[in-house]
Amino acid sequence: MSPFSRLALVATLFATAFVCAAPVSPSQSGPSLQKRSAANVIYQCTIPGTIAITFDDGPFLYTNGLLDILKSRNVKATFFMNGQNYGNINDFAASVKRVYDEGHQIGHHTWDHQDLTALSSADALAEMTKLEDAFKNILGVRPRYMRPPFGSVNAAVLEMLGERNYTTAVVWDTDTMDWSHPTDFQASYSVYESLLNNTDGINQPGHIVLEHEVNQVTALQLAPMAIDLALIKGYKVVTVGECLGDPQANWYTV
Template sequence: MAPIARLTALALVFSAAFVNAAPALAPYDTSSPPPALTTTENYASAVEPVAAGPILSKRATATVITTCTKPGTIAITFDDGPSEFTDGLLDFLKKKNAKVTFFLNGNNYGNIENHKDVVKRAYKDGHQIASHTYSHADLATLSKKKIETEMKSLDTIIKKIIGVRPTYMRPPYGSFNKLALDTLGSMGYKVINWDRDTQDWQHPDKVLTSLKVYEKSFKEAKALTNAGHIFLQHDTNRLTALELGPKAIDMALKLGYKVVTVGSCLGNNDPKSWYRV
């Protein structure tokens, strides 16, 4: 047999052996769903997630901030407004050149549309306007879509009033779960709670009881070189807006603290970083 013919015969023998040894592939079952892909929706449960890229970075969960980081500062925050009492509080703040943060609702004790001038004034005076959701809903009980609706509804109204949307928010009741933080993070919010609660809503007529929270906090502070607290109260309460707030600010200023917005007490002094278009 010629050399070329001999090589051809050997090749045919080896090919036949390989085909007989290879296992047959099972036919594709068209009735079964295709395997799930790792998307932003099921990324958290993936055993081996891919490296974070532009899409997955947006999925990053929000971090909950409860205290200031800048030494010698405190942040006094007011929730649930605006209200009929907020304007009087703004008068006092202007005299003292103190800045605070207002976590606003769209429709809670009143409708924000009825207090547009107060919101505009607070913004122009250099106070920080932040979100507290549209209807003061407990975010830990809502679906992703409903959380987005709560946030976007208020954002739209605030932008109509002051031309920008907040990047800082506070969850009602301080309540959240992983879904809420994931959703807020993907929307670009900084989540702010507090570490000192005056509980003024529980005893609205007892200003001195709420003020003791400030007295105790300042007494326990070792020095102004330490980072300060984020205090919570509500300007929907008349005595909080017109007495507790002013007394607390006077106390802080006399002790040498700077009363600033949440953004500033976290080292973000540029108001542009508190908002987005």
């Protein structure tokens, strides 16, 4: 084989290898060939000195009272909402709108609080789209942050979320366990005390705390005490997006 022929063969092999290595997916049959990356799972804030208190499973009867408390302290929080759980989201549409209008962050928490990893892909998709439609009707947008019920995710769920333009699956680093002692807010408050009394912590990545706004004691008694303690200790009480340094423009999509 002449040197020229050998070069041509190498070039052909290289071109063949390059073509074979190009990503091929039957799901990329639409006009865009750019595949979205899977959603990220996060457990903590990245900005030191922040605390993102998250209120799950609403909207419900105490959402407005909680909003009054947040407003009185001039702080922001994050609400991971269901479509049908303790209440139906359409019955509390005005509260949902108020959460949004007052600058808090709203995230998706599935239509009726399902473990997405236990569902078929079609059922998991329906859990997402049904609530997305409700958000779009009420707010005109839908969230790009979500909290998987039970903190339960796997690779397939994260890929599905990414394809639906979600950036972030939010778990938590601190659990108040408020659901397990629904009338004893002191037990949940002691979780905050343990977390925040270590003042060295303010120089570390911030905390994402799990609690539930559907619990009256959590929404109206624990929340103000926890916020006041965090502020006294020098923390900034912010949304999950803000504690990650993610601009508000990235929290929602149409």
